[in-house]
Amino acid sequence: MTSLMSKDSVLGRLLDYYQYTAALAAACLARQTRPVSSSGGAWAVPVSAPDLTDYSDAIEWARAERANLFACLEHVTAAGQNARIIGLTACLVDVLQQDGPWTDAIARHNIAARAAQELGDRLSQANALYDLGMARRMTGEYPDAATAHQEAMAIYRDLGNRLGEANALSQLGVISQLTDDYSGATAALDAALVVYRDLGDRLGRAHALSQLGTVQLMTGDSASAAATQQQALAIYRELGHLIGQANALGELGVVRLVTDDYLGAIAFHEEALAIYRRLDYRAGEVTSLSDLGIVRRMTGDYTGAVAALQDALALSGDLGSRRGQADALLDLGTVWRMTGDCPRATEALQQALAICRDLGDRSGQAYAINELGIIHRITGDYTAAATAHSEALTLYRDLSQRIGEASAINEIGTVRRMTGDYPGAAVAHEEALAAFRDLGHRAGEIVALNELGHLHRARGLLDQAHANHEQALVLAREIGSLLDEARAMAGLGHCASVSGQAAEAEALLRRAQELFQRIGAAEAQDTSVDLDSPTCPRSA
Numbered sequence: 001m002t003s004l005m006s007k008d009s010v011l012g013r014l015l016d017y018y019q020y021t022a023a024l025a026a027a028c029l030a031r032q033t034r035p036v037s038s039s040g041g042a043w044a045v046p047v048s049a050p051d052l053t054d055y056s057d058a059i060e061w062a063r064a065e066r067a068n069l070f071a072c073l074e075h076v077t078a079a080g081q082n083a084r085i086i087g088l089t090a091c092l093v094d095v096l097q098q099d100g101p102w103t104d105a106i107a108r109h110n111i112a113a114r115a116a117q118e119l120g121d122r123l124s125q126a127n128a129l130y131d132l133g134m135a136r137r138m139t140g141e142y143p144d145a146a147t148a149h150q151e152a153m154a155i156y157r158d159l160g161n162r163l164g165e166a167n168a169l170s171q172l173g174v175i176s177q178l179t180d181d182y183s184g185a186t187a188a189l190d191a192a193l194v195v196y197r198d199l200g201d202r203l204g205r206a207h208a209l210s211q212l213g214t215v216q217l218m219t220g221d222s223a224s225a226a227a228t229q230q231q232a233l234a235i236y237r238e239l240g241h242l243i244g245q246a247n248a249l250g251e252l253g254v255v256r257l258v259t260d261d262y263l264g265a266i267a268f269h270e271e272a273l274a275i276y277r278r279l280d281y282r283a284g285e286v287t288s289l290s291d292l293g294i295v296r297r298m299t300g301d302y303t304g305a306v307a308a309l310q311d312a313l314a315l316s317g318d319l320g321s322r323r324g325q326a327d328a329l330l331d332l333g334t335v336w337r338m339t340g341d342c343p344r345a346t347e348a349l350q351q352a353l354a355i356c357r358d359l360g361d362r363s364g365q366a367y368a369i370n371e372l373g374i375i376h377r378i379t380g381d382y383t384a385a386a387t388a389h390s391e392a393l394t395l396y397r398d399l400s401q402r403i404g405e406a407s408a409i410n411e412i413g414t415v416r417r418m419t420g421d422y423p424g425a426a427v428a429h430e431e432a433l434a435a436f437r438d439l440g441h442r443a444g445e446i447v448a449l450n451e452l453g454h455l456h457r458a459r460g461l462l463d464q465a466h467a468n469h470e471q472a473l474v475l476a477r478e479i480g481s482l483l484d485e486a487r488a489m490a491g492l493g494h495c496a497s498v499s500g501q502a503a504e505a506e507a508l509l510r511r512a513q514e515l516f517q518r519i520g521a522a523e524a525q526d527t528s529v530d531l532d533s534p535t536c537p538r539s540a
Contacts, residue, residue, distance in 0.1 A: 153168035
């Protein structure tokens, strides 16, 4: 009996040590101020514990002790020690969010919520439901995530816990934004901001501001988005909150990308990536790598884009993030399509499409289908291309995503031109061009102008074709898009060739080919064919 009691005593001290030290680590890792419950927190202070005072020390300790921490959690779960279940699970929230697997996080937060309910600890139950909502959002289960946050918010309100209410509102705003309910997102985030201001919670305010900036960008208000993200960044810097700084920098990079400041976008994303890597925050690193891949693709750095996106894909696999894998595959498919590797592009896009369908991500589905349509067109299957672009257009319209809608319409115009329907092509390209201009989306405007140039040349309207390509060339140089610059030059070269200006045609086509070759674009081969016979340019 004495031996058994001694064993239990040793085990109890071990559990106390891990709960106490895990709580120290969690305090360093926390990205948000959380409501504190008395359950799961009053444990004996160990004789000695590591000195965990900053993020790096905390994450290093948590990862080194991960197996032991989860072994403790498994033991107390099997023993039905509800208070310890609640306390340990709460301490592991940030580790689970960063390193996954998120499916495991869902199971553990469900268990913690039930344990709190059995204890009658409603605040801990609300906290566990909130954590459950976060995990479900990260796996793309948006309706279930919203339900968990709404249940948490209802309990917080019953308890009069305004901090918990604001946190839940903030997360409901994120889910609304992800499901394209921008008015609902704005309302939830504005309500959360009011509470954070009343409470003097600057960290919560910074989070809500950053999320609101994302919504503003999605609704086309890039100026407000930039200003809001700068407010958030300033607060994070004053608080010394490095992850918040990296997140805000990444969002500012997205704003710069949307406004066609590619060099500015790269600078922000690289600064964010450096912070994430210094902190060994892998979920953030995935986001930054994906964003860098997109910007590098848009500036014509295909080798750099593939490298960043493959790193993002590998890291997402390690974390069990299907959302991250889908995003990386979508962008890899686009890069491989643009470099002429259609089989590899098709495989990546089909994998991404399957994941997006599983997750219920209609925006991702629309993007994949539209890209697959381009591949069908490139490989000469115009019927399949038209079908795919029409399907993507329907999805984009249902989602009210105007940039995607304009892109699909523009691709429909290209298919119509390739099949000889010039009037129909003109209607589509003009509609896309007007939409891009209305949205201030210069990258899309350039694409539509070049496509109109190809159409007008095919119809024998050389002056209009030349004007279209000239406009595209000016805009491409302004935003630093080498691919679009090369395409505009090639278009001008074709116009010169048809006009009988052989020397000028050769000079323009040769400069276009140099750019295509420098960035590794598939058009390099096509331009070589045109240079072999500059008086008979192919139908672009």
